[in-house]
Amino acid sequence: MMRLVYFSVPGRAEASRIALALSGFEWEDVEVNGIEFNKMKDEGDLPWDMLPILQTSKGTIAESSAILRYAGKVAGLVPEDPYQAAKVDEFIDGMGPIARAIDTTFIDDEDKKLKLRKQLFEPDGAATKALKMYDKKIEKSKKGWAADTDEMSIADLKLFTEVFGFFSGNYDGIEKHMISGYKNLLKYHHKVANDKRIKNHYNEINPEDIRWTFLPDAFSDLT
Numbered sequence: 001m002m003r004l005v006y007f008s009v010p011g012r013a014e015a016s017r018i019a020l021a022l023s024g025f026e027w028e029d030v031e032v033n034g035i036e037f038n039k040m041k042d043e044g045d046l047p048w049d050m051l052p053i054l055q056t057s058k059g060t061i062a063e064s065s066a067i068l069r070y071a072g073k074v075a076g077l078v079p080e081d082p083y084q085a086a087k088v089d090e091f092i093d094g095m096g097p098i099a100r101a102i103d104t105t106f107i108d109d110e111d112k113k114l115k116l117r118k119q120l121f122e123p124d125g126a127a128t129k130a131l132k133m134y135d136k137k138i139e140k141s142k143k144g145w146a147a148d149t150d151e152m153s154i155a156d157l158k159l160f161t162e163v164f165g166f167f168s169g170n171y172d173g174i175e176k177h178m179i180s181g182y183k184n185l186l187k188y189h190h191k192v193a194n195d196k197r198i199k200n201h202y203n204e205i206n207p208e209d210i211r212w213t214f215l216p217d218a219f220s221d222l223t
């Protein structure tokens, strides 16, 4: 039985959670708090002192992208064609900067935090640059999937959960309207959220849940 361990937010684990859920394998979604996290760290359970991790019968895998690739393979969400698989990897690695930029805003000083987050979404901010890039890639994609693959892949799980997850209200200073100008991304949200695997995965979620951003109508008022 695999165990995915992370905090009780979508964040860097949500794409893997979906992949594991679609894999048909038995797995447990383990949500920990700060105290449990520190205990795991002190006991040497975390290969890089961070979460998420995936515990398997062969050992522990850390790093969210490595976990996602593993979960994606067992779920059939990694293309067999080597070129397409490389483009999926490229997309996943290319998404690094936006998460790292948001990471730098996790500080205690609330005013400074809001200021830094506002800067990210200014015309030359890191988030704006990343969103523009994703929007352009989606526009160019023949079938509308993130890495221009024939089918939905783990790159889609990452793009969908991480980008739209930023607008859940869980990140002070990042608000829903900030994504309103990105029409291809909003169309993409509609496509992925209405994919029957994704829709089914979130069918128990209600609009008050932190995962409301993954529901089909989450951004329909902006389109």
Ligand SMILES: N[C@@H](CCC(=O)N[C@@H](CS)C(=O)NCC(=O)O)C(=O)O
Pocket (backbone or CB within 6 Å): 011, 012, 049, 050, 051, 052, 062, 063, 064, 065
């Ligand atoms: N590169 C790592 C980054 C992991 C990471 O930043 N994890 C955060 C939570 S999102 C964490 O464990 N923070 C606790 C800490 O650093 O003390 C990955 O993608 O898995």
